[in-house]
Amino acid sequence: MTPANRFSEKISMNSRRLWKKKHPQLGHLDIELTERCDNNCVHCSINLPENDVRAKERELKTGEWRRVLQDAAELGALSVRFTGGEPLLRDDFAELYVFARKLGIKIIVFTNARKISPELADLLARIPPLERIEVSVYGMRRESYEAVSRIPGSFDECRRGLDLLRRNHIPFAIKGALLPANKNEIDEFESWAMTLSGIGHPPSFSLNFELRSRRDSAAKNTFIKNLRATPEETVAILNRHRETYRKGIREFCMKFIGPPGVELFHCGAGLGGCLDAYGQFQPCLALRAPELSWNLREVSLRDALTRGLPRLRKMTAVNPVYLQRCAVCFLKGLCSQCPARSWAEHGSLDSPVEYFCAVAHAQAVDLGLLAEGEHGWEVTDWRDRISRLSAR
Amino acid sequence: MTFKIKPEEIYVPSGDVVAREIEGEIIIVPLSAGIGDAEDDLFSLNETGRVFWKMLNGEKTLAQIVKALGKQFDAPLARIEKDVVGLAGELLKRRLIVEKKRS
Structure with missing residues (x-):
């Protein structure tokens, strides 16, 4: 063993070796920077319109997010996920990204890639997120993609964003959502996504869609229910790569x-945490029950973690x-x-x-x-x- | 490219990394591209590595650090020197530390 190996160890975030003694209070934090999105996907469980002024006004301000990130770092968080809505809609995305990275936090970004600009791609290349950017892609062609996103021009913008990531050597992964408009493209999509992202396994798909997590629209929920893969379709899709499955x-x-x-609670809920766009701390991004959330404008992240979440595990x-x-x-x-x-x-x-x-x-x-x-x-x-x- | 460690030089943490102390462990997180070996690498220092890292304060030369470690650890000075030079060489190669410029 070399001296270097005796004193230092190269580790990956997924490594079980990371914490030898004691786990930090907060290992990871999910942050929904905005509920607004520039797509209007047929199956989405959360999105609000891009120009929803009221939602934008309610969102945490830059300084408040900086405080949250600072607190998360002090509690030991090594990674933060910026999601939404579409997180790149925030005017201060680059500022918050750099702020978090300078705190020594890895960043996972969930995006549709439409707002990846040359400037942002340059930033992500210079200061890498240290995790693959996860890009949702809704179809192989303009017609199928925009039948899902319901925004004219979104397909071209998504492809432009992906191209910027690729040309700047920024690691990314592609995810799909299997819907009536694109389900005949599944083979082509898998092969394209694997080649483009350089990942040696097929992309993941959503197909058993969740209903609106804010319980805000019975009509949208009915629509989403009709888009869900049937149990039989689900089994057929799982068996597409039968041996691996x-x-x-x-x-x-x-x-x-x-x-x-x-x-x-049998999942990770209550072991870490999530923040919605308005500073509401929740056990997971999908769980919006008011009785299980705490507003970080009123309580600290530390208090929410230590006083609020542990009781969940006993429910x-x-x-x-x-x-x-x-x-x-x-x-x-x-x-x-x-x-x-x-x-x-x-x-x-x-x-x-x-x-x-x-x-x-x-x-x-x-x-x-x-x-x-x-x-x-x-x-x-x-x-x-x-x-x-x-x-x- | 060789990374020759000079005991009379002062080495400091690179401005391209963020060193965090979490639950008693030093975790070095790359900030800029090209630090470390791969996209998702972090580096963790053990107890001895941690003491060494904290001595990279821009004041002590590597030789002075070896001496200081010799007072803290029950090991022959030659052995400590060999270990420190090895660790510093590895950290320098990965650009986690840099040589401090003399003014």
Whole structure:
């Protein structure tokens, strides 16, 4: 071992070796810089119009975001995600980006790339975010893309932004959303996204869309529900790369499947945090239940973390239907039902979400974990079934 | 390109990195492009590396740092010197530290 290796270690953010002694109070913070977006995507769970003056006025000001970032750094955060809406709509995006990077924070940016300018690309090349920029792309052609984004000219702007990233050697990843307008392009999209981004695996897709997380429009929710992939379509899409999928899902089931019990939070919610555009601190970006959020104009980030979030981990379900089904269902690990989705769909934290339940059951039937017509919450020999799956 | 370490020189943290102390660990985060080896590299220093890093205050030469470490750690001075030169060489190669310009 060289002296250098004895005293220093090259680490990656995903490395388990990062914290040897004690974890920081806050490892990562998600920041929704704005709810406004320059796209008007048909399936979006959050966006407001780009020119929504009221929303813009309510957003935290530059100085307030700087204070949040400073606090996050003091609490130990090594990474921050800037998302939205479209985060690049903020006039002060570059200023906040540089401020955070100078605090020693890595930045993850979720964007549609339309507002990537030559100046911003130059900045991202000089001061790299240290994480791949994640770009959502909605179609391979102007017609399909703009049938989703519903903004004329958005396709060309997205392609221009991607080209600037590529020419400036800024690492990025492409994500998709599988919708009626673009689903016949899936093969072409995968191959293009892998080549362009240089990532050796297919891009991720959204296809089981979430409803409006602010519960702000029943009409939009009805529209989104009609765009969701059916359980059968979901299974077919998962099996497109059958061998990789089966291998991954077998390992996943062995680790994460089983009845969850009465505790509500099984994810990372409450271990880190998220901030909405108006300074509301939440357990996750999708969970907007007012009783589970704290306004950072009134309490500090430290207080929200230490006093607010820990009680989440102890919250239990009381809804009898949830207790009879979800709490004892061994498919819970496969099912996307969670307090956030329950809240978006029903306004309560502990309601089954029929759509996600149906998707999980279809997946389980496909994997041979269930027979047609069986329910995950009625199965008692689930351990044997998982063992059989892992032996296949 | 060689990175010759000179004991009589003063080395300081590069302006192209941010060093953070989190839960007792020094984490060096690249700020500018081309620092470290790859896009997502951070560097962590162990206890000894941390003491060394904190001595890079723009006042001590590397030889003075070796002497100071010799008082803190129970190890032969030659061994400490070899280790410090090795670590400084590695940090210099990765542009995490730079030679302080003499005024």
